[in-house]
Amino acid sequence: MTVVKLSPDDLCIASMVAAYEKKNLLDKALNLLMQLEKDGREHGVATLGVLVNWLVKLQLIDEAGQVLGMIAEKGGSLPFKSLLSLCDMYSRAGTGAEKKARQAPGGVEAEEEELLAPLVFENIIKGLLAGGFVHDAQRVCRVMETQGFAASQPLKVALSVSQSFGLNRPVK
Structure with a gap:
């Protein structure tokens, strides 16, 4: 045997x-x-x-x-969702993770055919804003809108305030 x-x-x-x-x-x-x-x-x-x-x-x-x-x-x-989670994690980590946080959103444009729920996008954008990455938050917001999702009113206000003042404020 x-x-x-x-x-x-x-x-x-x-x-x-x-x-x-x-x-x-x-x-x-x-x-x-x-x-x-x-x-x-x-x-x-x-x-x-x-x-x-x-x-x-x-x-x-x-x-x-x-x-x-x-x-x-x-x-x-x-997977696409993992890239967004990484972006969120790195942006919330603060100092030392800035380079990684800036690279992670690049994956957002990589696979446009895969759609995400608006809540996932909004959480990522809030994480970028909390980390002070206003430019990247705006870029992810544009991708979200390109995929047919509208930003919530509180998110629009947070983006506007962050852009106007350039402050590193946590978003809740």
Whole structure:
């Protein structure tokens, strides 16, 4: 009798990490990934994408940046919504993340065919304004309008005030 050792593929591992995310068990997910690495299994873009989204939600900026580097090394790219979440995270991080925050919105124009809910756009714009990135907030607002969504009145006021005074004010 021949014993065949099966190894989970990238989508299977990504699903397992996503299941851990739902239960907020980061330590278990990382243990799984480290064990797979010890067994010689490289993490694919799908697994790394789930992990980076989770790290963004946890506001773990440096760790998310490291995983992004791993994705880039593999020639992969993040989903459109992940790029916007990264933009929001970096802009809210303040000092030291300015360059990353300015680069993240560039992905907004990359995949115009994928539409987002207006609330997601507004949260990103508010994050950019909170980080003091008025120009980038206006650019994302134009993309939002190009995709057929109108900015809410409070957001229009926040953009106008930020542009007029050039202040780094948090937006709620």
